[in-house]
Amino acid sequence: MSYSSLPEDVLEHVFSFVQSDKDRNVISLVCKSWYEIERWCRRRIFVGNCYAVSPRMAIRRFPEVRSVELKGKPHFADFNLVPEGWGGYVYPWIRAMAGGYPWLEELKLKRMVVTDESLELIAKSLKNFKVLVLSSCEGFSTHGLAAIAADCKNLKELDLWESDVEDPSGNWLSKFPDTCTSLVSLNIACLGSEVSFSALERLVVRCPNLRTLRLNRAVPLEKLAHLLRQAPQLVELGTGTYSADLRPDIFSNLAGAFSGCKELKSLSGFWDVVPAYLPAVYSVCSGLTTLNLSYATIQSPDLIKLVSQCPKLQCLWVLDYIEDSGLEALAATCKDLRELRVFPSEPFGDEPNVSLTEQGLVLVSEGCPKLESVLYFCRRMSNDALVTIAKNRPSMIRFRLCIIDPQTPDYLTLEPLDVGFGAIVQHCKDLRRLSLSGLLTDRVFEYIGTYAKKLEMLSVAFAGESDLGLHHVLSGCDSLRKLEIMDCPFGDKALLANAAKLETMRSLWMSSCSVSFEACKLLGQKMPRLNVEVIDESGPPDSRPELPVKKLYIYRTVTGRRIDMPGFVWNVGEDSALRLS
Amino acid sequence: MDFKETELCLGLPGGGNNKKDEAAALELTPTPKASNKRGFCETAVIDLKLNLQSKESSVDLNENFKNPPSNNKNHDKDPAKPSANKAQVVGWPPVRSYRKNAMAETAAFVKVCMDGAPYLRKVDLKTYKSYQELSDALAKMFSSFTMGNYGSQGMIDFMNESKLMDLLNSSDYVPTYEDKDGDWMLVGDVPWEMFVDSCKRMRIMKGSEAIGLAPRAMEKCKSRT
Numbered sequence: 001m002s003y004s005s006l007p008e009d010v011l012e013h014v015f016s017f018v019q020s021d022k023d024r025n026v027i028s029l030v031c032k033s034w035y036e037i038e039r040w041c042r043r044r045i046f047v048g049n050c051y052a053v054s055p056r057m058a059i060r061r062f063p064e065v066r067s068v069e070l071k072g073k074p075h076f077a078d079f080n081l082v083p084e085g086w087g088g089y090v091y092p093w094i095r096a097m098a099g100g101y102p103w104l105e106e107l108k109l110k111r112m113v114v115t116d117e118s119l120e121l122i123a124k125s126l127k128n129f130k131v132l133v134l135s136s137c138e139g140f141s142t143h144g145l146a147a148i149a150a151d152c153k154n155l156k157e158l159d160l161w162e163s164d165v166e167d168p169s170g171n172w173l174s175k176f177p178d179t180c181t182s183l184v185s186l187n188i189a190c191l192g193s194e195v196s197f198s199a200l201e202r203l204v205v206r207c208p209n210l211r212t213l214r215l216n217r218a219v220p221l222e223k224l225a226h227l228l229r230q231a232p233q234l235v236e237l238g239t240g241t242y243s244a245d246l247r248p249d250i251f252s253n254l255a256g257a258f259s260g261c262k263e264l265k266s267l268s269g270f271w272d273v274v275p276a277y278l279p280a281v282y283s284v285c286s287g288l289t290t291l292n293l294s295y296a297t298i299q300s301p302d303l304i305k306l307v308s309q310c311p312k313l314q315c316l317w318v319l320d321y322i323e324d325s326g327l328e329a330l331a332a333t334c335k336d337l338r339e340l341r342v343f344p345s346e347p348f349g350d351e352p353n354v355s356l357t358e359q360g361l362v363l364v365s366e367g368c369p370k371l372e373s374v375l376y377f378c379r380r381m382s383n384d385a386l387v388t389i390a391k392n393r394p395s396m397i398r399f400r401l402c403i404i405d406p407q408t409p410d411y412l413t414l415e416p417l418d419v420g421f422g423a424i425v426q427h428c429k430d431l432r433r434l435s436l437s438g439l440l441t442d443r444v445f446e447y448i449g450t451y452a453k454k455l456e457m458l459s460v461a462f463a464g465e466s467d468l469g470l471h472h473v474l475s476g477c478d479s480l481r482k483l484e485i486m487d488c489p490f491g492d493k494a495l496l497a498n499a500a501k502l503e504t505m506r507s508l509w510m511s512s513c514s515v516s517f518e519a520c521k522l523l524g525q526k527m528p529r530l531n532v533e534v535i536d537e538s539g540p541p542d543s544r545p546e547l548p549v550k551k552l553y554i555y556r557t558v559t560g561r562r563i564d565m566p567g568f569v570w571n572v573g574e575d576s577a578l579r580l581s
Numbered sequence: 582m583d584f585k586e587t588e589l590c591l592g593l594p595g596g597g598n599n600k601k602d603e604a605a606a607l608e609l610t611p612t613p614k615a616s617n618k619r620g621f622c623e624t625a626v627i628d629l630k631l632n633l634q635s636k637e638s639s640v641d642l643n644e645n646f647k648n649p650p651s652n653n654k655n656h657d658k659d660p661a662k663p664s665a666n667k668a669q670v671v672g673w674p675p676v677r678s679y680r681k682n683a684m685a686e687t688a689a690f691v692k693v694c695m696d697g698a699p700y701l702r703k704v705d706l707k708t709y710k711s712y713q714e715l716s717d718a719l720a721k722m723f724s725s726f727t728m729g730n731y732g733s734q735g736m737i738d739f740m741n742e743s744k745l746m747d748l749l750n751s752s753d754y755v756p757t758y759e760d761k762d763g764d765w766m767l768v769g770d771v772p773w774e775m776f777v778d779s780c781k782r783m784r785i786m787k788g789s790e791a792i793g794l795a796p797r798a799m800e801k802c803k804s805r806t
Contacts, residue, residue, distance in 0.1 A: 078675070194703050217705075344674065402674055461672075
């Protein structure tokens with residue numbers, strides 16, 4: 001019996017074990033019948049750029065999807081580089097899915113503009129809706145959330161990760177009906193004003209499967225103990241404000257409540273921390289795998305005391321208050337550490353305010369054999385340190401280094417940091433994501449193009465000397481999907497010489513570089529399956545053709561130019577002449 | 582795909598490390614390094630401190646770019662906060678606005694009650710930038726309440742006794758607050774930032790009831806200047 005004569009339902013059953021999108025895509029290319037069978041049984045789609053495909057096309061090809069994940073704005077939107085109104089609207093998708101995916105269960109959005117209208121449409125049209133994740137989204141208010149709460153009878157997860165939510169006073173949380181007992185995960189940490197505590201408490205009490213609860217800053221510490229006692233089964237907790245008057249009864253109440261939470265693996269929140277209250281969590285430290293202290297303004301000694309009690313820690317997000325000494329303690333205690341993110345407490349200060357240097361990162365790279373993901377803000381670095389880190393941790397997958405002052409050289413030799421980053425890409429053969437900083441010449445890009453064969457995402461700022469740099473990356477990095485560049489002297493030649501490469505990538509962002517409008521037009525005309533978008537808030541870019549374009553966003557798409565571009569975005573395609581006249 | 586007009590001739594990387602030769606082959610001259618400090622007008626991430634000496638009580642961001650406040654009388658600059666007029670490069674360092682906002686201030690929650698209303702509200706004063714914004718927000722929360730006109734300077738003019746008396750004799754509601762010293766004051770007597778730092782809680786009462794506060798408030802105000 002050959003594979004092609006296997007009955008459809010057998011094939012479908014086999015395919016159901018294949019979850020990864022990549023593998024599913026490969027399956028669909030085997031033959032026409034496999035394509036057909038596969039598309040009818042695909043249950044989950046991920047669209048990394050919401051403008052790469054139209055909702056209609058997605059629904060037409062995959063009619064039985066239950067879970068959709070979409071991403072909107074380019075990553076640099078996080079740092080205010082994308083003007084308000086650029087796009088990333090989810091409403092057209094929701095309108096299409098209201099009709100096309102009536103049984104949709106999950107919607108995960110990142111960097112998209114979501115309106116109350118969209119949320120209301122979800123609540124009204126999707127009868128089996130269970131999971132809503134809005135990560136770094138904006139454009140909606142608690143009115144929209146009220147609709148979700150009131151009408152999504154089977155809601156399991158509501159996660160507003162770091163979204164910008166308008167918070168007019170209104171008690172949306174109490175719109176969850178008494179019959180709603182299905183919540184498993186609730187993350188409202190980003191909400192600015194207070195929610196009704198009694199509504200929150202009643203919700204927590206009637207949802208026995210609640211595993212994740214991330215509170216917002218407005219929930220006072222005095223009330224946390226009470227909530228914890230109602231939900232001792234929690235696995236992930238985000239505290240509200242972690243400060244209160246120093247009173248022994250509050251402390252003992254809190255410590256007692258925490259000690260009752262035997263399943264707790266993840267802690268976050270800790271806004272406005274009063275260090276005296278930290279020991280209240282000590283009883284759960286031995287089981288913690290994730291600790292997010294990145295908003296906790298506590299100093300190194302307190303951080304050391306805390307971290308030294310968490311031998312099972314796998315993921316730590318912390319401010320640079322931890323200092324080298326804290327990272328040394330981390331390296332000594334947390335042998336299971338996989339991910340470390342150190343954020344700057346004073347990113348805009350001129351002088352270092354903490355004693356955090358390259359040494360801390362070197363120590364962690366030495367002491368933590370499983371370390372694979374790093375985000376590190378610091379003020380000085382050396383090639384030696386980077387080489388050491390690279391040799392210590394060849395299994396590194398994500399390495400994002402931000403030396404706060406642009407173009408800072410090796411502090412020991414005053415050389416560029418080319419050799420250091422070169423060592424990273426040479427030794428870490430599975431590196432998927434890299435962010436560069438410091439003084440860098442074209443040489444670093446030569447190393448990247450030569451060695452970083454698995455690299456998927458590269459972020460570059462204030463680096464390089466000529467188009468050669470960009471050319472190395474575009475011609476050498478075989479797995480490159482996302483490239484984002486700001487303030488680099490890259491111009492037309494490398495871009496045009498590697499035009500075909502751009503179709504193999506999700507997107508390219510270039511701002512404050514040296515790309516001419518003519519080159520953009522040429523690219524747009526030659527590459528019909530790319531959208532070449534020029535962003536310029538001061539006027540039509542062809543009115544000043546001698547100036548380089550300010551911001552350029554190029555992405556592959558099967559649907560042509562988008563129809564929701566604001567006035568400051570120009571798509572320079574084949575009819576660009578018509579568009580601009 | 583024919584790219585004759587854009588064809589690059591490149592030497593292999595590593596062979597012949599002479600940058601000049603490579604540059605010549607590319608027919609390029611190295612472009613000057615992109616300036617990493619851009620003009621004041623282009624930066625969008627500036628921590629604006631409201632200067633109540635200026636004419637506007639609400640902030641027009643564009644205006645402030647062109648006419649930065651000249652006497653910045655904002656006191657007690659927290660060294661952790663960025664200085665008001667330092668030009669910052671947009672997009673660098675790569676810190677998310679969410680994080681920047683969260684770190685910039687600690688919250689300042691105060692209880693607000695209104696005479697006659699059966700409920701209390703809590704507001705985070707740090708989410709507002711001016712008395713006008715606070716007023717608008719309170720108006721939404723306590724729908725029968727309007728704070729009246731704060732005038733062009735955003736502050737009650739305490740030096741003008743008759744204006745003050747008019748306000749307090751009207752049947753309008755007037756917001757008052759308890760400051761760090763435990764004194765009850767009329768909202769609007771100090772610059773906004775100072776108010777946020779010293780306000781412990783608020784009570785919105787009828788103007789006629791607040792009259793008793795006015796002389797005390799004026800004394801305190803006079804003793805400050």
